[in-house]
Amino acid sequence: VTPTGAALxxxxxxxxxxxxxxxxxxxxxxxxxxxxxxxxxxRVTVGETTxxxxxxxxxxxxxxxxxxQILGHLVGRLIEAGALDATLSSLTMKKGRxxxxxxxxxxxxxxxxxxxxxFREGTTLGVRRxxxxxxxxxxxxxxxxxxxxxxxxxxxxxxxxPVHVAPEFEDCLRLATK
Numbered sequence: 001v002t003p004t005g006a007a008l009x010x011x012x013x014x015x016x017x018x019x020x021x022x023x024x025x026x027x028x029x030x031x032x033x034x035x036x037x038x039x040x041x042x043r044v045t046v047g048e049t050t051x052x053x054x055x056x057x058x059x060x061x062x063x064x065x066x067x068x069q070i071l072g073h074l075v076g077r078l079i080e081a082g083a084l085d086a087t088l089s090s091l092t093m094k095k096g097r098x099x100x101x102x103x104x105x106x107x108x109x110x111x112x113x114x115x116x117x118x119f120r121e122g123t124t125l126g127v128r129r130x131x132x133x134x135x136x137x138x139x140x141x142x143x144x145x146x147x148x149x150x151x152x153x154x155x156x157x158x159x160x161x162p163v164h165v166a167p168e169f170e171d172c173l174r175l176a177t178k
Contacts, residue, residue, distance in 0.1 A: 154167075
């Protein structure tokens with residue numbers, strides 16, 4: 001890379017996941033110097049993004065050296081930091097050791113923060129990220145009066161028809177405790 005090329009890449013580079021795109025044009029440039037052991041060329045690809053509004057990033061890492069208490073805390077921190085979902089899954093790692101996969105679903109703008117959280121508060125040395133798409137049902141909250149007090153119901157709709165109706169757990173817990 002020439003000094004000018006390096007300056008342009010440094011100035012224009014954005015440290016975030018590359019969005020899904022359809023390449024439109026590819027350009028190549030060759031430098032005058034011949035370093036011998038590798039080609040002195042640069043390639044630039046220009047294209048149109050293809051990701052739909054539902055495009056998200058799935059962040060994952062596998063660990064085998066974290067206590068369950070820390071894992072539970074880490075999932076809570078991921079949600080607090082903006083993850084749309086965070087889960088733990090059991091798995092078998094190398095040498096037959098039991099391990100845990102930590103997964104977080106995130107919007108592109110949350111990826112750097114969530115990756116940093118996984119590195120700082122977990123023990124992983126690497127985070128995988130995969131572009132995913134999600135389809136969501138439109139939902140609404142409806143407050144209903146019961147014999148014990150008011151409870152919010154979350155209603156998910158498909159083509160305008162309610163297909164899922166569930167009371168908010170925190171409302172039920174509050175009434176049960178009362």
